Amino acid sequence: MDKFVIEHLTVSYSDGTESLKDISLNIPPNAINVLFGPAGGGKSTLLRVLNRLNDLADVAFVSGRVLLDGIDILDPKTDVIALRRRIGMVFARPVVLPFTIRGNLTYGLELAGVRDKSRLTEAVERSLIQAALWDEVKDRLDEPAIALSGGQQQRLCLARSLALEPDVILLDEPTSGLDPISTGKVETSLQELKQIYTIVLVPHSVQQAARVADNAAFFLQGELVEFAPGKEIFTHPRDKRSEDYIVGRFG
Amino acid sequence: MITNSTPSSAKRNLIQRLGFGLITLIAMLTVFLILMVVGYIVVLGIPAISIEFLTGFPSDGMRAGGIFPAIVGTILLTLGTALFAVPLGISAAIYLSEYAPENRWTRMIRVAIINLAGIPSVVYGLFGLGLFVIFLRFGTSILAGSLTLAIMTLPVIITTTEEALQAVPQSFRTVSVSLGATRWQTIRRIVLPQSQPGILTGVILGLERAAGETAPILFTAAAFFLPRLPHSPLDSTMALPYHLFVISTQVPGMPIHIQYGTALVLLVFILGMNLIATVIRSRARARRQW
Amino acid sequence: MKSRTTASENLITAIVKGTGYSAVIFVVVIFIFLLSQGLPTLREVPLSNLFSTRWYPIEGYYGILPLLLGSLIVTLGATLIAVPVGISTAIYISEISPRWAREILKPLVEVLGGLPSVVLGFLGILILAPYIRQLLYISTGLAAITGSILLAAITIPTIVSVSEDALDAVPRSYRDAALALGATQWQTIWKVTLPAARSGVLTAIMLGVGRTIGETMVVMMVTGNAPVMPTSLSALFAPVRTMTATIAAEMGEVATGSTHYHVLFFIGIVLFFIALVINITASAVVFKSRKRSERILS
Secondary structure, eight states: OOSEEEEEEEEEETTSOEEEEEEEEEEOSSSEEEEEOSTTSSHHHHHHHHTTGGGGSOEEEEEEEEEETTEETTSTTSOHHHHHHHEEEEOSSOOOOSSBHHHHHHHHHHHTTOOOHHHHHHHHHHHHHHTTOHHHHTTOTTSBGGGSOHHHHHHHHHHHHHTTOOSEEEEESTTTTSOHHHHHHHHHHHHHHTTTSEEEEEOSSHHHHHHHOSEEEEEETTEEEEEEEHHHHTTSOSSHHHHHHHHTSOO | OOOOOSSOHHHHHHHHHHHHHHHHHHHHHHHHHHHHHHHHHHHHHGGGOOHHHHHSOEETTTTEEOOHHHHHHHHHHHHHHHHHHHHHHHHHHHIIIIIOOSSHHHHHHHHHHHHHHHSOHHHHHHHHIIIIIIISOOOSSHHHHHHHHHHHHHHHHHHHHHHHHHHSOHHHHHHHHHTTOOHHHHIIIIIHHHHHHHHHHHHHHHHHHHHHOOHHHHTTTBOSSOOSOOOSTTSOBOOHHHHHHHHHHTOTTOOHHHHHHHHHHHHHHHHHHHHHHHHHHHHHHHTOOO | OOOOOHHHHHHHHHHHHHHHTHHHHHHHHHHHHHHHHHTHHHHHSOHHHHTSSOEEGGGTEEOOHHHHHHHHHHHHHHHHHHHHHHHHHHHIIIIISOHHHHHHHHHHHHHHHHSOHHHHHHHIIIIIHHHHHHHHTOSOSOSHHHHHHHHHHHHHHHHHHHHHHHHHHSOHHHHHHHHHTTOOHHHHIIIIIHHHTHHHHHHHHHHHHHHHHHOOHHHHHHSBOOOOOOOSGGGGGSOBOOHHHHHHHHGGGSOTTSHHHHHHHHHHHHHHHHHHHHHHHHHHSOOTTSOHHHHHHO
16 A cells, blocks of 8 residues: 555645646655655645644645655644654755664654663664664764764764654655765665655765666656656656656756 | 035144044043042042851941942842743744834834833833732732833833844755754754853843832832832832932932942942843853854 | 644634734723823822912812923933934944954843833932032932933943844945045044934934933932923923922822822823834834834834
């Protein structure tokens, strides 16, 4: 069964801009699903709808359904807190919380009321291993997270969301500020993680999209133009607009 | 448009030199003023300072002895002010920073805060007298004085706290929410701890103001001739600013050194608080994790 | 993993929301209370009396004009001194002084701003008043001018802080452009920087005036407390009585509910409104970079 089923989703902000227009999309599990396209296309908005983070923004109007494992998460009765624990998110700039490395990783679990020290320690180690950061920081877990390099901080943010053992990981241009080596490490981690999690990624370049995507959706000005397996869309896009963008005629 | 009104650059430079000289002179005048004020009080007040002065009770109609009850009174009033103003002020600031939408109701709150900040201190005294002392029958008491000073201090605490909260990066809140935090969890675990030094600084500066005020306590708390310590919050009390006021205006034959000594103690109290606030502020800036 | 209980979260939210409106509640309560105790004046004292030139409550004369004008003249004197000195000092700190001097000057000005007014009044009685008496050959040093000088000392830190921030906020590019066109630094300050900071400086002045009008202790201690009508500029050198000093001096002696009591509250209402108008105008002037807290603290 598809992880996310999006039906006729429309989102517009209170200043009138329509961010997403009648989007319908099925996101399969255990794959790297990429949302790509030029700026303003609605990709980040869609990402934030998936974990209801758009509630924080100045959204005036949302219609349609978004089903996660068959249940509509846009339903007002949804337990948004529990939803957000099932869905991890990594942002474009690494935002480490003003705690130690360990504190960053246990934050989400502590919010949920987990106090068992062994469980917390296990989560710290597991998530750092999954984010390929364990070897680098295992001896300094109690140092401030701000002391890490940019690439390490971003991997810490990835580990932080993994600590909650979510089903889904959302990433919004996660490597945009990182050097090529760190970028490579993140992309490699994602390839391993997709076996456990469903990944939805907004890449910061078409090249990255082509590198990692199992499936890719092209967004243009709030519309979903095309959604196809990665192998197909980047070599033989069906829509002319997708082709123009991929080839670089506009950007 | 900058136009040259004088043809020769020598004249222009002369004007600049004179102008700068005048401005510098005036600025130095201000500095001189400040140093003189502090200097006078320190130099003429130190001779009066002694253990007996600081811990003893007044005698001979205030003309001799110590000012201990006044010191205690000011401390009690400051604590009382803090008791009422700090929780209320911080909570109101949390509302403004973390909960309030930007609409006309919120603007109304901000206008009210500006109003409260602008009310003359003697009008607060009038209000405190009418409401707390007379109408609510608290009498001239530490309670009435503290409540009056608390309302007066509220705008300062709300404003500085709100700024301290706003200084915490928004990205922290976003991340916290994405990890499944409720609004209050984010505030309690991240926003408040990170803004603590800023809040503390603001509180101390606000209380510093309250400690030095005379008009609000004139008829709500202060007593002149009360050579014992207050027994309860419903007791009136001596207080340093009021004491200084009375001994410098209404007691004939008041020894000058005691007047300066009292002024010095008040000054040290106030400037001490200022110093503590400044130290907290700069140490926090150095230790910030963002 | 359990979800957070919403009951306690709702309770906290309710409490926080409630306290959020506390400032509004207090303003309203204060306003209503002042009105309730002050408006009876209009019933008890005929307007001809209230706006007469004689303030002698013992014999039933409740003319507030001498008090109003007393406040005005003292404030005017203080502003005339404080504005040039304050702005000059601000210019010095912001435009002329070297970096290291700035680090000393700014805290120093803050110290002056933190001084309790009663301390300045005290020094006024002991040092300034006798000096003025000698200097100007007047019969007593306790006069409007003495008050004005001390009030200026109290107001200068406010004007300096707010103005200095306003000047600091003027973009470097303005100054650089002027200098590149051949202006001297002096000309740049007066023709470019200061005009650009105009709204902030105006705010500073208004806040200073607001503080001056509301000041009580200094005027009570050094202005002589004689509610005489100031008839000419020479009144600056004679004793006056301000509204604030009147309230402070006479409140302790009135019977609750008496006409005198009501009139004092009426004066309080007048002060409330004057301060209201000044502060709302000052804060409405757009000044983005100034931190609101420093404005209220200064």
